Amino acid sequence: MYDDFVREKITQLRLQKQVSEYKMSYDLGHSRGYIYNISSGKCLPPMREFFSICDYFHITPSDFFNEHRAYPELVEKAAEGMKALNDTDILLILHIIERLKSLYDHPGS
Secondary structure (H helix, E strand, O other), X not given: OHHHHHHHHHXXXXXXXXXXXXXXXXXXXXXXXXXXXXXXXOOOOOHHHHHHHHHHOOOOHHHHXXXXXXXXXXXXXXXXXXXXXXXXXXXXXXXXXHHXXXXXXXXXX
16 A cells, blocks of 8 residues: 555656656666666665655655655745745735635635
């Protein structure tokens, strides 16, 4: 069960990043088939490599296992960008987020 989740999540994140298995394998310092072997079920990454994969996608291990965050890299990028803003601008962004959430929670409103 968890094996499949890890494999599918790595594939999902890789596709969102628009990078091939081959390129990701090399970017992580492995042979060209490394990510393919994970995705196909031949192996799982050891813990140290799992952390490297999380770093590669700019996410935390917690983000990786959070099934409710479909685009953790984008959320992380938005959070990083907000760190440079003043309180007024952050409050404005939070207001926009709340407004958008209400639209999704109550379509047609």
